[in-house]
Amino acid sequence: MSVIRRARPTDAAAMGRVYVESWRSTYPGLIPDHYLVGLSEEALTARWRGQLAWGRDGDGVFVAVERPHGVVGFVTCGVQRGQLAGYGGEVYTLYLLDQAQGHGLGRRLMAAAATELLARGYPSGLVWVLRDNPARWFYERLGGRRLGEQTICLARELLPEVAYGWGDLSELARLPVNPPLE
Numbered sequence: 001m002s003v004i005r006r007a008r009p010t011d012a013a014a015m016g017r018v019y020v021e022s023w024r025s026t027y028p029g030l031i032p033d034h035y036l037v038g039l040s041e042e043a044l045t046a047r048w049r050g051q052l053a054w055g056r057d058g059d060g061v062f063v064a065v066e067r068p069h070g071v072v073g074f075v076t077c078g079v080q081r082g083q084l085a086g087y088g089g090e091v092y093t094l095y096l097l098d099q100a101q102g103h104g105l106g107r108r109l110m111a112a113a114a115t116e117l118l119a120r121g122y123p124s125g126l127v128w129v130l131r132d133n134p135a136r137w138f139y140e141r142l143g144g145r146r147l148g149e150q151t152i153c154l155a156r157e158l159l160p161e162v163a164y165g166w167g168d169l170s171e172l173a174r175l176p177v178n179p180p181l182e
């Protein structure tokens with residue numbers, strides 16, 4: 001049984017763990033090893049704790065909680081940080097532990113983010129994904145339209161990213177976030 005809910009400051013440590021584990025299992029070969037080795041759960045926990053405590057304006061953060069494991073994934077979203085015309089909202093991060101993948105939680109987290117973006121007045125949105133990350137097929141499966149590419153610099157490497165967009169987030173938001181209560 002799993003539930004998607006808004007994140008609380010007490011979720012920060014679990015989010016730090018999910019982030020580091022997910023990066024280390026997703027990005028070997030895509031992002032330099034030394035960068036992945038250097039990721040710090042403590043630093044990320046502090047970052048999430050600060051963000052959640054201050055309730056930073058514009059950010060929506062949702063966690064996937066699975067009994068008995070606790071937080072197994074999360075999504076964050078808000079105003080688009082770039083300048084791609086016609087897409088007001090953005091999904092910034094979406095990460096699940098390995099064992100939590102492939103059971104529909106990613107889709108439900110995306111539905112929560114889409115619902116949040118709509119509520120904040122963004123009818124459309126996008127996500128950036130590393131071009132060589134197989135997760136891009138997930139965004140295609142959810143109806144994302146390939147919008148374009150950019151190159152980012154991470155750990156002194158140039159990495160190609162692809163943007164996927166939803167002109168109408170209401171389709172994503174229609175997906176069930178949580179199973180109906182019995």
Ligand SMILES: CC(C)(COP(=O)(O)OP(=O)(O)OC[C@H]1O[C@@H](n2cnc3c(N)ncnc32)[C@H](O)[C@@H]1OP(=O)(O)O)[C@@H](O)C(=O)NCCC(=O)NCCS
Pocket residue numbers: 022026094095096097100101102103104105106107108128129130133134135136137138141142
């Ligand atoms: C990408 C991710 C969030 C997807 O979440 P998930 O819970 O595994 O995906 P779901 O079970 O909700 O899948 C929804 C649909 O997408 C498809 N899908 C998911 N990942 C896929 C992949 N890598 N390739 C092709 N299809 C994929 C599923 O088969 C499913 O299709 P269906 O409707 O035909 O059953 C998750 O796998 C993850 O955390 N990956 C590692 C971190 C990452 O890369 N995050 C994205 C950073 S931009």
